[in-house]
Each structure stands twice: as C-alpha cells, then as structure tokens.
Amino acid sequence: MSTHRDASDELHQDDEIGREQEYVSTLYDRLDGLREQASRRLTEELRATGGTQQARSQRESAVQMYADQVEQFSAVENGLCFGRLDGDDGTCRYIGRIGIFDTSGDYDPLLMDWRAPAARAFYLATAANPQGVRRRRHLRTRERKVTGLNDEVLDIAAASPTAHEELTGEASLLAALNAGRTGRMRDIVETIQAEQDRIIRADLPGVLVVQGGPGTGKTAVALHRAAYLLYTHRQQLSTRGVLLVGPNATFLRYISQVLPALAETGVLLRTQADLFPGVQARRTEPAQTAALKGRAVLVEVLANAVRDRQWVPDEPLEIELPQREILTLDPAVVRQARDRIRRSNRPHNLARALFDIEIVHTLGTQLAERIGADPLGGENLLSEADVAEIRRELREEPAVRAALDELWPVLTPQRLLADLYADPARIATAAPMLTDAERALLHREPGGWTPADVPLLDEVAELLGEDERAAAGRRERIRSLQREYAEGVLDIARGSRSIDVEDEVDGGEILGVTDLLDADQLLERQKESDRLTTAQRAAADRSWAFGHIIVDEAQELSPMAWRLLMRRCPSRSMTIVGDVAQTGALAGTPSWSEALEPYVAGRWRLEELTVSYRTPAEIMAVAADVLAEIDPALRPPRSVRASGVPPWDRTVDAERLAAELVEAAAREAAGLTDGRLGVIVPAGRVDDLGAAVTAALPEAAVGEQPELANRVVVLTTEQAKGLEFDSVLVVDPDRIVAESPRGHSDLYVALTRATQRLGIVRPT
Ligand SMILES: Nc1ncnc2c1ncn2[C@@H]1O[C@H](COP(=O)(O)OP(=O)(O)OP(=O)(O)O)[C@@H](O)[C@H]1O
Numbered sequence: 088m089s090t091h092r093d094a095s096d097e098l099h100q101d102d103e104i105g106r107e108q109e110y111v112s113t114l115y116d117r118l119d120g121l122r123e124q125a126s127r128r129l130t131e132e133l134r135a136t137g138g139t140q141q142a143r144s145q146r147e148s149a150v151q152m153y154a155d156q157v158e159q160f161s162a163v164e165n166g167l168c169f170g171r172l173d174g175d176d177g178t179c180r181y182i183g184r185i186g187i188f189d190t191s192g193d194y195d196p197l198l199m200d201w202r203a204p205a206a207r208a209f210y211l212a213t214a215a216n217p218q219g220v221r222r223r224r225h226l227r228t229r230e231r232k233v234t235g236l237n238d239e240v241l242d243i244a245a246a247s248p249t250a251h252e253e254l255t256g257e258a259s260l261l262a263a264l265n266a267g268r269t270g271r272m273r274d275i276v277e278t279i280q281a282e283q284d285r286i287i288r289a290d291l292p293g294v295l296v297v298q299g300g301p302g303t304g305k306t307a308v309a310l311h312r313a314a315y316l317l318y319t320h321r322q323q324l325s326t327r328g329v330l331l332v333g334p335n336a337t338f339l340r341y342i343s344q345v346l347p348a349l350a351e352t353g354v355l356l357r358t359q360a361d362l363f364p365g366v367q368a369r370r371t372e373p374a375q376t377a378a379l380k381g382r383a384v385l386v387e388v389l390a391n392a393v394r395d396r397q398w399v400p401d402e403p404l405e406i407e408l409p410q411r412e413i414l415t416l417d418p419a420v421v422r423q424a425r426d427r428i429r430r431s432n433r434p435h436n437l438a439r440a441l442f443d444i445e446i447v448h449t450l451g452t453q454l455a456e457r458i459g460a461d462p463l464g465g466e467n468l469l470s471e472a473d474v475a476e477i478r479r480e481l482r483e484e485p486a487v488r489a490a491l492d493e494l495w496p497v498l499t500p501q502r503l504l505a506d507l508y509a510d511p512a513r514i515a516t517a518a519p520m521l522t523d524a525e526r527a528l529l530h531r532e533p534g535g536w537t538p539a540d541v542p543l544l545d546e547v548a549e550l551l552g553e554d555e556r557a558a559a560g561r562r563e564r565i566r567s568l569q570r571e572y573a574e575g576v577l578d579i580a581r582g583s584r585s586i587d588v589e590d591e592v593d594g595g596e597i598l599g600v601t602d603l604l605d606a607d608q609l610l611e612r613q614k615e616s617d618r619l620t621t622a623q624r625a626a627a628d629r630s631w632a633f634g635h636i637i638v639d640e641a642q643e644l645s646p647m648a649w650r651l652l653m654r655r656c657p658s659r660s661m662t663i664v665g666d667v668a669q670t671g672a673l674a675g676t677p678s679w680s681e682a683l684e685p686y687v688a689g690r691w692r693l694e695e696l697t698v699s700y701r702t703p704a705e706i707m708a709v710a711a712d713v714l715a716e717i718d719p720a721l722r723p724p725r726s727v728r729a730s731g732v733p734p735w736d737r738t739v740d741a742e743r744l745a746a747e748l749v750e751a752a753a754r755e756a757a758g759l760t761d762g763r764l765g766v767i768v769p770a771g772r773v774d775d776l777g778a779a780v781t782a783a784l785p786e787a788a789v790g791e792q793p794e795l796a797n798r799v800v801v802l803t804t805e806q807a808k809g810l811e812f813d814s815v816l817v818v819d820p821d822r823i824v825a826e827s828p829r830g831h832s833d834l835y836v837a838l839t840r841a842t843q844r845l846g847i848v849r850p851t
Pocket residue numbers: 260263264273274275278279280283299300301302303304305306307308666669700701808809810811839
C-alpha cells in the first residue's frame with residue numbers, strides 16, 4: 088500500500104468514493120425495504136386473532152421472528168457495509184454486518200455476511216498469501232455516507248516494506264485503535280486480525296481457552312465468536328442458548344452494545360451474581376470470606392450441612408395425637424430409616440417422601456398394635472386394609488407432619504444456607520476441616536446474598552433437589568419475563584410504526600398495532616400458546632443446559648463458580664477467555680489447568696493472543712515491570728503501536744493528594760478532545776478521592792456502578808477490570824499493591840487500561 092499521495096490520487100479516490108457511495112446507497116435501500124417488510128408482517132401478525140391452537144402457536148413464532156428481524160435490521164444501520172474484496176478472477180464481493188441478496192434477480196449476494204466462509208479472506212489474505220484476492224478495500228462510512236477508503240493491493244512485489252506483515256487492514260486498524268473511547272465497547276468486525284479470526288471461527292465443540300495479556304482483544308474475540316457461532320450453528324444454539332458470563336454489571340453494560348451491533352440479540356449476558364434465578368446477590372463481604380466460599384472444600388461443608396438437617400433425636404420423640412394418644416419414635420428407628428434412605432443417594436428433598444414412608448410405617452404399626460390388640464391375647468384384630476388406613480390417616484395428622492418436618496425438613500437452598508451462616512454450632516458441625524478463624528468468616532446474620540454465595544446456593548440446590556416451591560418460583564419468574572418480552576415486542580412495533588406512516592402513499596389514517604393491543608393482551612396470547620424465547624427459559628431456570636458458554640475475565644472464577652458453570656454446560660462446549668496474570672480475586676484461577684482439569688482433563692485447547700491492541704508500547708513498558716513482580720517468567724504482549732506520549736509519574740505531598748489529583752484530572756480531561764478519562768484509585772480511598780474529583784469536575788462519575796459514558800470516571804481496580812479509557816490516572820500504586828495479596832496483579836490491570844496516556848500520582 089502506498090503512503091505517498093498526490094492530487095491525481097485524491098481525484099481518483101473521490102471518484103472511487105462516489106462509485107462506492109452508489110453501491111452502498113443501494114444496500115441501504117434494500118435494508119429499508121427488508122425492515123419495512125418485516126415491520127408490516129409483525130404488525131399483521133399482532134393484529135390477527137382467533138384460529139386453532141396450532142394457528143395461534145404459529146403466530147407467536149412469527150411475531151418473535153419478525154420482531155427479531157426488525158431489531159436486527161435496525162441494529163446494523165451503522166457500518167452496514169465496510170469492506171470489499173476484488174478477486175484475481177475479476178469477481179467483487181462486498182462484506183458487511185449481514186447478508187443481503189438480490190431478490191429481484193438470481194438471488195446473488197449483494198452484501199456478504201462477515202461470518203460467511205467466503206468472507207474469511209477479508210481477514211486472512213496477505214500479500215504473502217493472497218488467497219485469490221487482488222485487492223482488499225476498507226470502506227469508512229458515517230451514517231449512510233461513504234467518507235473514505237483504504238486499499239491494500241495484495242501483491243508481494245508491491246507491498247510496502249514498512250508495513251507490519253502480520254496486520255491486515257493496518258490503516259483502518261490504527262484508525263480504530265486511535266479513535267476516542269465512548270464508554271461503550273465497539274465491535275471490531277471491520278478489522279479482525281488473523282490470530283483473532285482463527286479463534287472466532289474455531290469449532291463449536293470442546294473447551295477452548297484463550298489466554299492473552301491486557302488489550303489483546305480477548306473480550307472482542309469472545310463477543311465476535313458468540314456472533315459467529317450463532318450464525319454458523321443457528322439451529323442448535325437457538326434452542327439451547329448461549330450464555331456469556333462477565334465479571335460485574337458495569338462490565339456487562341460496557342460490552343452490551345457489541346452483539347446487537349452484530350445483529351445478534353439472543354445471547355444471555357450475566358454476572359456470577361445473577362446465575363441463581365430469583366436471587367439478586369448485591370450484598371458485599373470481605374475478600375477473605377469470598378475467597379473461602381470459593382474453595383472446593385465447600386462442597387464437603389455443604390454436603391455436611393445438608394446431612395446435618397437429617398436429624399436423629401437423642402431421646403425418644405413423643406408424638407401426641409388427638410385423644411391424647413401418644414406415639415414414640417425411638418432414636419435407633421429414626422437412625423436406621425435415615426441411613427437406609429441416605430444410601431438411596433437421592434437429593435434431600437426428594438428423599439423426604441421415602442423417609443415419610445419409613446416413619447409412618449413404624450408409627451402405623453405401633454398404633455395398630457395398640458388399637459387392634461386382642462384383649463384375649465390372640466392375634467391382632469386389624470386387617471391389612473385397616474392398618475393401611477391407619478397409616479393414611481397418620482400421614483395427614485398435623486403432629487406427625489410436624490415431627491417429620493423436624494426430622495427431615497423440606498428446604499430451599501436459601502433456607503439451608505441462611506440457617507448455616509446464622510448458627511456457629513451448625514457451621515462447626517458442617518466444617519470440622521476448617522480452622523476456627525475460617526469458620527468465623529462464614530458466620531453472619533441473614534439479609535441478602537453476595538456473589539460468592541451464588542455458586543453455594545447452586546451447589547445446595549443440587550444436594551436438595553427441586554421441591555414444589557422452587558417450581559412455583561420458576562413459573563412466577565417466567566411470567567414476569569414473558570411480560571417484559573411482550574412489552575419489548577410492542578416497543579419494536581411502536582418503533583417501526585414511523586416507517587409505516589412515512590411510506591403510506593395515501594397518507595391515510597393508520598391504526599397502529601399498539602392502539603389495538605396492550606402488553607397484558609399480548610401476554611394472554613403468549614400464555615395460551617405457552618411460547619418462550621430461549622433466553623427467557625434459560626434465565627428463569629436454574630438447571631438450564633446451555634448450548635455454549637462463554638466466560639470473560641475467567642481467571643476470576645473460583646473453583647465453586649467453575650462447578651456451577653460446568654453444571655450449566657453438560658456438553659462442555661465453552662469458550663473461556665482471560666489472563667492468569669490479571670487474577671485479582673483471592674479464590675481466582677492461578678492456572679488454567681488447575682481450573683479445568685477436574686472437568687475436562689486433557690481435553691481442552693489453549694490459544695494465545697500475543698499482540699496488545701489497546702496499550703501503547705510506552706505504557707506497556709511500565710506495566711512490564713509490575714508483571715515481572717507477579718512472575719519473572721511472564722512476558723507482556725507486544726504493543727501494536729506506540730503513542731509517542733511517555734507516561735508520567737509524580738510524587739505529591741500525601742496531605743495534598745486529593746487536591747493534586749483533582750488538578751491532574753482536570754488537566755487530563757481538558758486535554759481530551761473526545762474520549763474518556765479513568766481515575767483508578769485504591770479501594771480504600773474511592774469514597775474520599777471520588778468525592779473530591781466529582782465535587783471539582785461535575786462531569787465525573789463514581790459509585791457502585793459508575794456511568795462509563797461520563798467523561799471522567801473514578802473507580803477501583805476491580806471495577807476497572809476489562810474496561811479502557813483514552814487517558815488513565817493511577818493513584819497511589821503502592822496502596823493498590825498493599826490492599827490485596829494479589830496486589831501486583833491489580834496494579835498490572837490498572838496500568839494497562841489506557842489507549843493513549845497514563846499518569847501515576849504517588850503520595851509521599
Ligand atoms: N482487531 C481489532 N481491531 C480493532 N480494535 C481492536 C482489535 N482487537 C482489539 N481491539 C481493541 O483493543 C481494545 C482491547 O480489546 P479487549 O478489551 O477485547 O482486550 P482484552 O484482551 O479483553 O483486555 P483485558 O485483558 O485488559 O480485559 C478494545 O478497544 C478493542 O476494541
């Protein structure tokens with residue numbers, strides 16, 4: 088690719104842009120047509136009523152399909168077409184976010200979906216290996232206007248000797264990397280690099296681990312892989328669903344727009360805290376407690392806790408029936424029943440029915456012996472049927488039920504765990520293998536759940552088995568999700584109505600579907616046909632088995648969290664992305680094999696990403712020193728570019744830290760034309776330094792879930808995980824290190840968040 092430009096080049100470029108504009112405008116016309124068609128059909132389906140059960144069910148499918156289509160056609164509006172491949176054979180293919188075909192003719196592709204196999208050369212072809220491509224063209228657009236293009240002629244003789252050999256579309260890539268950040272992650276579909284493409288298009292089955300340093304595009308790759316897999320295995324994955332797990336709610340908001348912009352809306356995004364339906368784990372707890380709860384030893388603790396609820400009294404238990412009849416349960420009898428039932432290996436709640444049978448049998452025999460005793464000393468006077476009747480009655484007897492509930496209570500996971508935490512005696516029985524100090528960490532009063540509790544609730548749910556209350560809770564959750572869905576469909580119908588109105592040639596009055604139908608009515612119709620989207624079912628059902636699970640920042644997961652995820656994915660089709668050098672959680676993963684061997688021993692594949700697209704070389708050099716502290720054997724990724732701006736490091740009077748920080752933040756923020764400033768502070772100082780910065784800079788955000796779209800955001804390292812900013816200030820690095828046993832990893836994360844500039848402020 089030539090870098091020298093003269094006037095004739097520019098004229099030629101203008102002509103080319105004009106020609107491309109014509110083509111791109113045709114594509115947008117087609118897109119409008121498709122959206123309008125889907126929107127009309129959606130309206131028609133929503134208006135239709137009556138018919139057989141089957142007709143109604145088909146209508147619900149159609150509503151869902153057209154609503155999805157309207158959403159997809161709207162989502163790909165920006166950057167619909169971004170590339171063109173000219174082949175040696177004279178063919179020309181346009182590459183874009185979705186496939187569009189010429190329905191008026193031979194159904195020729197007008198625009199090829201980037202995920203189609205034939206589009207792959209756009210990402211892989213190089214001068215050395217052109218794959219039949221003569222020229223690759225990147226088209227730049229703003230809204231529907233073509234604003235520029237970059238050509239690469241894939242001719243080894245003509246290739247510029249200065250170009251990075253391994254980069255594809257270098258000019259477009261660098262433009263994307265140098266652009267100001269917005270607080271929301273953008274997709275990289277226009278400039279996916281070859282090493283990333285290989286991972287995105289890897290086969291669906293099996294566990295694929297993607298290890299890569301900061302900024303190597305792991306999150307981007309994970310999201311594009313989700314879109315690729317849904318496109319390639321649509322049938323299989325649309326019924327089982329895809330789950331993406333991220334580290335916290337702020338991160339999920341940060342990435343939330345990427346998949347919709349790739350025309351995929353069916354992926355369920357969740358944090359660990361949201362993975363137990365019906366529980367919102369917002370409570371906080373000390374890192375040491377969370378670390379303990381993440382350890383695999385909790386499997387045994389929880390199993391003990393459940394067994395502890397299968398009670399054998401020390402003394403005979405007296406059960407008083409009406410008319411002062413007293414039955415007695417001997418401890419030995421209860422123990423025998425308990426042991427026999429435990430051997431059945433049924434989950435606790437499901438085994439209760441067996442326990443009832445055993446105990447009621449014993450009590451029934453006792454009562455029958457008394458009632459049917461022959462005063463003359465002969466055989467018992469009651470028939471088998473009489474005894475059976477006695478047992479039936481006993482089972483309904485409140486005193487008997489109360490005794491059974493005491494001996495073998497039906498429990499919810501929440502009840503069991505809350506009771507365990509609240510009672511040091513229960514903890515002592517369940518956790519003899521822990522130290523006193525560890526047991527003390529588990530003790531707490533009821534009142535909400537923490538993210539580390541979620542895998543434990545899930546573990547307990549497995550041990551208990553489902554009872555009717557859980558099923559009722561699920562029905563309730565499904566109902567509320569159905570309502571959300573109904574409202575969503577109507578929003579789409581409402582949103583697409585303007586198109587109907589504009590296009591109505593007669594300009595006549597149109598009665599929109601939302602004038603005829605409200606969410607409740609739509610919900611009623613859904614109830615009749617009982618249809619649910621995969622995401623709805625999956626979100627409401629604890630035992631849902633996903634078709635594929637993607638875990639981002641996977642190094643943070645504890646052994647208990649891995650157990651939960653593996654249960655949700657019995658097919659073991661997973662993509663796991665992370666960086667073990669960035670592990671901050673104390674129960675997090677120090678090595679991939681330690682995390683995965685228990686589940687897929689020898690059957691997982693490791694891919695590495697080696698180039699950092701985010702962090703410029705000058706900043707990576709600073710981070711490399713910290714990485715060496717974590718492990719001298721670790722190497723930082725290679726930066727794809729230098730910014731030309733050396734990071735600065737200033738020591739200030741500790742007394743004046745807040746004032747100096749405010750001044751530095753104001754200066755950095757003023758230097759950003761667009762883009763964002765991140766101020767990363769020690770967790771123990773986020774309140775006071777956050778307050779100082781927000782008081783001085785009204786555009787600054789701070790808090791549990793700070794708004795990343797603000798120009799300035801003050802946050803802790805934990806919150807900054809996975810995020811990035813144009814400019815970053817790291818405050819008091821020594822304290823960041825001192826705050827946690829994994830402090831160097833935290834500092835490494837903090838130092839690698841910037842795309843352009845880094846400043847370090849140290850108090851004396
Ligand atoms: N091929 C690419 N084209 C354009 N931008 C890219 C490309 N690959 C990565 N990037 C950009 O580099 C930045 C870092 O990517 P990403 O957040 O996915 O990295 P990461 O490996 O998950 O980082 P971390 O480990 O720090 O969380 C993002 O802005 C992303 O858009």
